[in-house]
Amino acid sequence: MLAVIRFPIIERIDLPGDAAISPHGIGIAVGFLLGAVLMLRRANKRGLGHDHVADMSEEIQRLLGRAMVGALVGARLFYVLRDLVTAGTDSVFFRDPVTIFQVWEGGLTFLGGVAGAILLAIPYVRSRQWRFRQVMDSATIGIVAGLLMGRLGDLFIGDHIGSPTDFFLGWRCTGNYYDTSTSSFGFVDPLPYPLVGEPTTGCFDVVLHQTALYDFGAALVVFGLLLWFERAPRFDGFFLAAGVYAYGTLRFLGDFARNDPRVAGMTGSQIAVLAAMAATTVWLVRRRPWEERPWSWDLRFQHPWLEPPPEPEAAGASAADARAPEPAERATDGAGADAGDGERPSSAAPTTPSGPNRD
Numbered sequence: 001m002l003a004v005i006r007f008p009i010i011e012r013i014d015l016p017g018d019a020a021i022s023p024h025g026i027g028i029a030v031g032f033l034l035g036a037v038l039m040l041r042r043a044n045k046r047g048l049g050h051d052h053v054a055d056m057s058e059e060i061q062r063l064l065g066r067a068m069v070g071a072l073v074g075a076r077l078f079y080v081l082r083d084l085v086t087a088g089t090d091s092v093f094f095r096d097p098v099t100i101f102q103v104w105e106g107g108l109t110f111l112g113g114v115a116g117a118i119l120l121a122i123p124y125v126r127s128r129q130w131r132f133r134q135v136m137d138s139a140t141i142g143i144v145a146g147l148l149m150g151r152l153g154d155l156f157i158g159d160h161i162g163s164p165t166d167f168f169l170g171w172r173c174t175g176n177y178y179d180t181s182t183s184s185f186g187f188v189d190p191l192p193y194p195l196v197g198e199p200t201t202g203c204f205d206v207v208l209h210q211t212a213l214y215d216f217g218a219a220l221v222v223f224g225l226l227l228w229f230e231r232a233p234r235f236d237g238f239f240l241a242a243g244v245y246a247y248g249t250l251r252f253l254g255d256f257a258r259n260d261p262r263v264a265g266m267t268g269s270q271i272a273v274l275a276a277m278a279a280t281t282v283w284l285v286r287r288r289p290w291e292e293r294p295w296s297w298d299l300r301f302q303h304p305w306l307e308p309p310p311e312p313e314a315a316g317a318s319a320a321d322a323r324a325p326e327p328a329e330r331a332t333d334g335a336g337a338d339a340g341d342g343e344r345p346s347s348a349a350p351t352t353p354s355g356p357n358r359d
Helices: 023-046 056-090 097-101 110-127 132-157 211-229 238-257 268-287 312-323 327-340
Strands: 005-009 161-164 171-179 184-188 208-210
Touching (some): 132 211, 161 211, 208 211
Antiparallel strands (some): 161 208
């Protein structure tokens, strides 16, 4: 069967001088910024906990700064550990540990990045006394949006390819617009698919599984589901759990088409999503979060913690005003005091009311 999906790749984009940038890196950067915007919008609606946050934008920036460092470390660490487990002493990281730090050479994993970002963000969340699941509910759709942009970058460079296939969604590379032999822009025809080994990136002359495309489709489905779920009130932690189950299931199925190293017949990502779904299930069964009120995503978004507390000066002035007697009362009290001192008022007007209110 002929592939219905055909497009070229471009591994690098030339910059002035001898520098070049990967479209994958651009996708990751754009995805991070888009995810931050989506998270901030939702955090402004539901809050980050049950206490008021004075400057939501600044707090989100601080949180994401820590998450970005954790994502880089986690993405690299997960990749290195996976390679060490599957390749053992044949791993390049075992033979030359210095290469562990050569991140610019490639070798990052999405799930490792998510795990690292969460682990490094948790201490800051706890120090600010925010609620973890409330924070993660706002972050989940941003994480999925970041994945979408990252997978677009993977498609640009021909990454995460699988084995040859006759699947109707198989991908046929039509050429590479970056000549690696000269490290410059230039069209190169697809290479013959190697008879030995299974490459995970590149442009070849056969129809292949493009698992980055499958993962892009999975992320698009999850993104749409999360938007649809936002149309109704949801308990705290719902969006995090929905994202774990939806993406975890689709990623588990899609990874069977990958050429990644395997342990017990599964890729490292498959093992990771199974562990995440199991942990989520245990949490739901034990905590029953739907029974806890209030729900921060209630569609009214009139929570008391979203309003700033009253200023101390204003509160003190209000209390003083409440204690001060009314002017009329002070006049009456003054008249009584004068009468008690034996001084008669200048006016002898009667005190008995008259008119329609007399009774």
